[in-house]
Amino acid sequence: MSIQARLHAAIQHAWQHKGLVSTLMLPLSWVATAIIARKQQRYQHQPQHVQQSRLPVIVVGNLYVGGTGKTPVVIALAQALQQRGWKPGIVSRGYGVRLGAQARTGQGALKADEYGDEPALIAQQTQAPIAVHPRRALALKALEHNYPDIDVVISDDGLQHLALGRDLEIVVQDARGVGNGRVLPAGPLREPASRLSDVDVIITNLSPGQEAPPAAAGPALQITMRLAPTQVTQLTSGRQILWADWLTQFGQNAVSAVAAIGQPERFFAMLRHHGLTLEQTLALPDHDAYEHSPFSAMPASCILITAKDAVKCARFADERLWVVHAEPEFSDTNWLYWLHQRLNLLAPKKANMAATPSSD
Incomplete structure (x- = not known):
């Protein structure tokens, strides 16, 4: 096992327990939690800084840092919506790609070195138009401008990008759940675990033989999936x-x-x-x-x-x-129909809001 692999395994082990290493890191986690809370309050009290869409926006993200299986969910979601008559567009970060001030858009067969490996895969598998930029709000504006026929937007990741307005939130986790429940660096979470009480759907991605972690408190639909x-x-x-x-x-x-x-x-x-x-x-x-x-x-x-x-x-x-x-393979496929129904209710409301002149 390489040194990098050993280090990664040690960190993952520490993040599953509230041991000495994690506890020593707690003061830094408190600082991170305070910064997160301040950021959330800023966007709540200054909604003019949030990029809202005329279309329903679904964010697929995670709390646990690292891979939990978001990309297969994004692809399955886009394909399920297409089968039900929707025309989804995708926004993504474009990890590892050099981008300037403008978002990059495309559709179909895209080059991974120009769009990122995950966006290239999503575009290939779904044939849906996609826009990439670290600032998801810029990607959203470019997507809507270049592909005016889309009627729903899926954000690949972006749960913590509060400048991107959203209507539905899906969190993808795995058997690790929320780990030791602590925020980075004392734990693996990008936000406090209490954030799960605000989302709409929690999908737990499990490997063969794994059991799901304890269910999160809150009203979210909670299902499991296995690839x-x-x-x-x-x-x-x-x-x-x-x-x-x-x-x-x-x-x-x-x-x-x-x-x-x-x-x-x-x-x-x-x-x-x-x-x-x-x-x-x-x-x-x-x-x-x-x-x-x-x-x-x-x-x-x-x-x-x-x-x-x-x-x-x-x-x-x-x-x-x-x-x-x-x-x-989802433990309950009805969640896709439930989402379809939610979008049917959201779409006309969003359209009416976009058509209503601002009072400013």
């Missing part, structure tokens, strides 16, 4: 095979897996749970740029990668690379 592989695509040829068929044809070979996501072990555990024996696994840092091929030193006959990594790996032209497409 399951549905099909596999050979990256060089585009050949698509259903997961069960791929397992029959290639699963007995020497198969390895590589992932550069927030929780690589979750990907590996999913593959094992669904019938695959892995010869080797390689966990890379989240959002790794793949500047050099990590695959050339791997002797495997087949190498499985995530769809998020695939948008950066086509240039290696390695015929052994197969992209695993996984879809979430």
